[in-house]
Amino acid sequence: MTEVQDPHRTETETPDLEITLPARAENVAVVRHAVGGLGEVLDVDDQTLSDIKLAVTEACTNVVVHAYPEGEGPMGLRASIDDRRLYLVVIDRGRGIVPRPDSPGLGLGLPLIATLAESLELGTGRLEETEVRMTFDLGSPVSPGAFA
Amino acid sequence: MTDQAVTNEAVVHVRSGPLVGAVLGRVVGMLAARAQCPIDRLDDAILLTDAVAAHAPVHARNSHVHVVVAADDERLELRVGQLRPDGARRLLADGDLPGVGNVFDRVADDVQAGTAADGEAGELVLRLNFRS
Numbered sequence: 001m002t003e004v005q006d007p008h009r010t011e012t013e014t015p016d017l018e019i020t021l022p023a024r025a026e027n028v029a030v031v032r033h034a035v036g037g038l039g040e041v042l043d044v045d046d047q048t049l050s051d052i053k054l055a056v057t058e059a060c061t062n063v064v065v066h067a068y069p070e071g072e073g074p075m076g077l078r079a080s081i082d083d084r085r086l087y088l089v090v091i092d093r094g095r096g097i098v099p100r101p102d103s104p105g106l107g108l109g110l111p112l113i114a115t116l117a118e119s120l121e122l123g124t125g126r127l128e129e130t131e132v133r134m135t136f137d138l139g140s141p142v143s144p145g146a147f148a
Numbered sequence: 149m150t151d152q153a154v155t156n157e158a159v160v161h162v163r164s165g166p167l168v169g170a171v172l173g174r175v176v177g178m179l180a181a182r183a184q185c186p187i188d189r190l191d192d193a194i195l196l197t198d199a200v201a202a203h204a205p206v207h208a209r210n211s212h213v214h215v216v217v218a219a220d221d222e223r224l225e226l227r228v229g230q231l232r233p234d235g236a237r238r239l240l241a242d243g244d245l246p247g248v249g250n251v252f253d254r255v256a257d258d259v260q261a262g263t264a265a266d267g268e269a270g271e272l273v274l275r276l277n278f279r280s
Binding site for chain 2: 015016017018019020021022024026027029030033034036037038040041
């Protein structure tokens with residue numbers, strides 16, 4: 001797994017997009033679909049967008065499966081764009097990323113995200129949220145008018 | 149299957165511009181579909197969303213549009229918040245279409261232009277019932 005200190009973490013302090021939903025399986029698809037809209041506006045090529053959606057899906061699935069063993073809580077996505085990089089952070093307020101011997105999954109989610117993203121960082125937010133921070137290289141600079 | 153209505157709610161905070169329509173439309177569409185919204189009402193929901201996306205940015209308090217989307221078995225609610233103090237009324241007025249009337253009033257079952265709980269920001273609430 002690639003773990004790097006993201007020098008652009010401040011880019012997510014005022015995100016271009018922020019979505020918060022209950023951490024339910026059905027809402028993973030909602031986030032994935034919203035990321036599709038983001039990719040459409042940014043005119044991201046199909047392969048890159050497919051990688052981004054898969055990584056976000058994996059990160060959100062981890063939240064649904066692991067974050068709240070005692071019940072339900074929030075799941076969030078923050079997205080920021082800077083020139084030709086997309087910064088995505090998947091957030092939860094669960095128990096944090098801890099080893100889980102009884103995990104129902106194969107444990108391939110984070111390694112897969114690390115492969116798909118340019119960088120991956122696991123951390124804690126200002127309010128003690130669990131954050132999975134991903135950076136994606138969009139290949140070409142985003143036009144200044146894409147967001148405004 | 150349960151008789152109890154389970155509400156699904158998404159809080160969307162998005163920078164004004166093309167992202168608003170692209171993201172908000174998808175979120176509303178997904179939540180409405182998950183709530184078993186009839187197809188004609190799904191069409192109405194997207195119509196309302198497009199109107200919000202087109203007009204809300206100019207009435208937002210800052211550079212972002214803030215919408216809470218809630219759906220259950222009975223209805224869909226769009227709560228467009230963080231507007232300027234008079235932004236809700238102005239956003240509602242922007243829905244006027246010549247020869248058609250106000251798109252918000254005509255499509256939504258309940259429209260409330262007022263102030264958010266903080267007493268300062270404007271808030272436009274649109275409710276769409278799935279069944280008449």
